[in-house]
Amino acid sequence: MLNLVIFGPPGAGKGTQSEKLIDKYELHHISTGDMFRGHIKNQTELGKQVSQIIADGNLVPDSITIAMLEQEIEANKNAKGFIFDGFPRTVAQAEALDQFLEATGQPITAVLALDVSEIELTQRIAKRQEISGRADDAADKLKKRIEEYFNKTIHVLPYYESQGKLNKIDGIGEIETIFASLSEVIDAKKAV
Template sequence: MRIVLVGPPGAGKGTQAVRLAEKLAIPHISTGDLFRANISQQTELGKLAKSYMDAGNLVPDEVTIAMAKDRMEQPDAEGGFLLDGFPRNVSQAEALDELLVTEGIKVDAVLDLEVPEEEVVKRIAGRRLCRNEPSHVFHVTYSPPKKEGVCDICGGELYQRDDDSEETVRKRLEVYHTQTEPIIDYYKTQGLVVTISSLGPVDEITQRALEALKREKAEQ
């Protein structure tokens, strides 16, 4: 299957992407990994992306799309792939459709991980990291340390990242609603969107997603 994974920050996309890709035996293609790989390997696209990033500018859609195209053309993606973090806006979704048409293939399903906004804020703003390396992660509600502010594992100081503050999380949600959420409506017109709740244990969410994708495939 060729799947696009969408959902707000804190919906658990990264966790579910890895699990679903493994279960479905398809590669997990994330925007972050694409950028890191191209930059570390000093590809032409990587150098171009880095030039924008070093200047403090957003990497243009066409560069991101070119990276995704190159990755989707790798042999391990012939039988399908799971896109995580791409497309990020409607113009990228349109470009992806055009790209796939030239290859004679299409997106099979768009998996939308749904989670209430206040739960997103609670999940991210409650996260605490250990300052020591490797950094261990705790959560003030879901996995609190035995002693507040102290890592259970190494005794290091726990802290909240600046971009995990409630104010920053709400700004990230605004960006998601403005830029990324419209792709759900875009794909709904094609009858491709499968929405599931991203609440509950990780294993249950994975199973929920697999069953929803199976139903979607059977209906096509």
Template structure:
């Protein structure tokens, strides 16, 4: 059983890695983007609220995102663990996740942080923008996106580092090698016993 979180800046390949890592541990990869799309498509109450913000290009409020995650974690496939991609993304969501998991006497086991240099991230996103014909992804826009990501997630990284749950994984190189390194880092953290404590199994 593993309850994991993956963090990484835009262009780090976080979504791709999440799928492969989750598959290895036989747990679902749960991304906030997928949750938003599922609720909007299903025309749920939460989806309608999220859609108002998404249509304007604004962040979906924490209480809406957390509400969607609460429902998702009640699904049977998440009973044996999960890998969260895109949540928590700020200090308030870290506390909300603590509360969500504490109701089942669980806690986060390991937080994977993919690290990639800014020059590499910018090159990847510019290449992707060119392939997808996205003229809005300029160097200045990409730089701003990276700054916003770091500002927003600083508290998340700090919190999980202080708890001894964060493992850094080099996000450069071949996809297979990054996946293998991430899996090895998670397994080592679990075996170290640094994640043992009240409410953990």
């Protein structure tokens, strides 16, 4: 089983590259953002809680996120693998994910970190907001999300680096070039 974490700040291209990786490697996509938006759209109790947390520009508590992820994995046991997009965001989440996946005998294969400058991120998200109108791309919330990434989430990288699973990929350039770099890393990991 191929289990990947795609990592990067808001606007790094995680969603775009995830779609391409899903098609190529037949993975099941687990996006915490999509899960949260689904719960919000369906007005579940969890969705109402998550809506307020996200509206305030904060991260959803680990306990809620991890429970949702475990349910999603259990519901897709026949998948060839998973790609985790937007998770883990803290070392505690990474440890919880590792513990859960290792208990199933299917640990994380590789962590793919898209490296993109803050200037590029701001430009990309401004363009995305014009097209999609996503509420989480509003300027004030965006600034908070980027700060959250660089102040908290980025500390997950050394955790995976210590396991030899971290792979940094230049996230600036043509989509196909970035995808080729990601595929090269994955194919090398699969060959081991």
